[in-house]
Amino acid sequence: EVGSTPSHPHSHMPALNHMAHHPQSMNLPHPHGLASHAVLAGPETETDPRELESFAERFKQRRIKLGVTQADVGSALANLKIPGVGCLSQSTICRFESLTLSHNNMVALKPILEAWLEEAERAQMQPRPSSEKIAAIAEKKRKRTSIAAPEKRSLEAYFAVQPRPSSEKIAAIAEKLDLKKNVVRVWFCNQR
DNA sequence: ATGCATGAGCA
DNA sequence: GCTCATGCATA
Numbered sequence: 001e002v003g004s005t006p007s008h009p010h011s012h013m014p015a016l017n018h019m020a021h022h023p024q025s026m027n028l029p030h031p032h033g034l035a036s037h038a039v040l041a042g043p044e045t046e047t048d049p050r051e052l053e054s055f056a057e058r059f060k061q062r063r064i065k066l067g068v069t070q071a072d073v074g075s076a077l078a079n080l081k082i083p084g085v086g087c088l089s090q091s092t093i094c095r096f097e098s099l100t101l102s103h104n105n106m107v108a109l110k111p112i113l114e115a116w117l118e119e120a121e122r123a124q125m126q127p128r129p130s131s132e133k134i135a136a137i138a139e140k141k142r143k144r145t146s147i148a149a150p151e152k153r154s155l156e157a158y159f160a161v162q163p164r165p166s167s168e169k170i171a172a173i174a175e176k177l178d179l180k181k182n183v184v185r186v187w188f189c190n191q192r
Numbered sequence: 193a194t195g196c197a198t199g200a201g202c203a
Numbered sequence: 204g205c206t207c208a209t210g211c212a213t214a
Contacts, residue, residue: 088209088210089209089210089211090193090210091193091194091209091210091211092208092209092210094193094194095193095194095209098193100193100194101208101209102207102208104207104208105207105208105209108208141211141212142197142198142211142212143212144195144196144197144211144212144213145195145196145197146195146196146213147195147196164205167204182197183196183197185204186196186197186198187195187196189197189204189205189206190195190196190197192205192206
């Protein structure tokens with residue numbers, strides 16, 4: 001979202017992409033500033049970007065204090081036994097902490113991570129006697145293609161002119177840059 | 193921390 | 204064939 005094309009060739013656009021256009025706002029902020037805050041916000045509607053931001057910050061700080069890595073948090077979520085929740089990757093935890101997930105995604109993950117944090121801080125005071133080892137099983141690795149700088153610059157140029165090229169355009173671009181068509185298609189998706 | 197990729201769900 | 208949430212691999 002918020003595709004702010006970094007006009008600077010080297011900027012990585014760490015863009016804090018909170019906010020988002022969601023037609024879900026029901027309580028408009030009163031122009032008459034007086035006791036109109038959402039003290040009675042809906043049961044589970046903590047969608048305020050600023051609240052998410054501060055939570056993410058507190059979360060990271062407390063996680064570090066517990067001496068737990070992002071990867072640890074991700075896998076520990078499974079032990080939390082929440083209905084439709086399994087584990088998450090280090091990537092996702094990282095992105096949550098840095099607010100680089102979509103607003104909706106942040107809102108959905110917050111209560112889960114919040115639950116983990118509380119559980120973890122409790123377990124810290126009342127340690128457990130059990131411990132178990134799990135053997136790791138080696139699997140086949142996946143390869144990651146890397147788009148060279150020159151090609152990437154070309155893609156960015158194309159993107160600036162047309163963020164959603166047609167299938168034909170993509171094929172043409174792919175051929176010019178000598179990249180697989182699918183690689184180009186996915187690049188555009190991720191860029192958007 | 194981030195680049196490229198996958199898969200589900202939708203149109 | 205896109206968006207979205209998410210992850211593997213790697214910088």
